[in-house]
Amino acid sequence: MAKKVMVFSAPSGAGKTTIVRHLLENFDNLEFSVSATSRAPRGQEKNGRDYYFLTEEEFRKRIENDEFVEYEEVYPGSFYGTLKSEVERIWAKGNVIMFDVDVKGGVNIKKIFGEKSFTVFIQPPSLEIMEQRLRARGTDSEQAIKTRIAKAAEEMTYAAKFDTVLVNDVLEESFAKAERLVTLFTGQKPKNKKKTAARKKA
């Protein structure tokens, strides 16, 4: 497989983690790029699987050492970034890299990887629905939810900078659309659906 990257970006609560997880379960040669972050683990998150959790000091040291492909201070005091070592690790295995990054990160990755990249903006049906989803997720404090919503309106203005926009209304339809995008860009077909459904039940 040629060196390729797919990027999913969205305001927080739009559903990109849900869609990205679905794609990772259904395509063999897609691999999630584990970002580094200085924020604390949330819910069931595991170090090395969801993020590489670093202290702010460690994060800043790695910025100084030029270890990041890109990084952003997505929320004040909370840094997120893609380590160069992560990109090399996944490409060395012949896999397509799957990025879940904020909207600025998505635009930067397009600039860095150009034709090797395909960028998808996940858009919630409305900001009200996005807020409801964030509350229903139940993983963020009231303050964190407010911060995320306050940022969302500006984030929505980035949609036109992406290769395509996927409105995440009915989840099953979003899954199907996202699968088609992966197939178009990578040439891979999703795995047998029946097998996946059986595994989920088990």
Ligand code: ADP
């Ligand atoms: P993000 O990664 O963009 O912050 P998540 O994938 O965590 O968003 O989704 C936020 C919440 O909304 C989760 O609880 C998820 O289960 C739910 N969700 C995602 N997509 C939909 C959808 N199409 N319809 C209803 N709920 C959804």
Ligand code: 5GP
């Ligand atoms: P969360 O705290 O909800 O996990 O993530 C907050 C935001 O940071 C999300 O929009 C997420 O996509 C983004 N993010 C995660 N990793 C990276 C990264 O490596 N780079 C950038 N720019 N954003 C990231």
